Amino acid sequence: MDTPGFSALDFNHLLNEEIKAGFKEFNNFECPYQDCLHINEKECLIKKEVQLGNILPSRYQTYKNLILKKGN
């Protein structure tokens, strides 16, 4: 595949970054994965912090809905 320009994948990645940028509290925790979506990743720190109560579950739920709804 050598489609020049803006691929659907890039666009998707950009959307993810934008959604993540809206959840600044996630940045207080350093996820071991670069580029982590904090959804299905096994060792995701964000998911752990939600369980520990350091991130509001409702916020995480909203985040998850946004990521999943745009059809990852």
Ligand SMILES: [Zn+2]
């Ligand atoms: Zn993560």
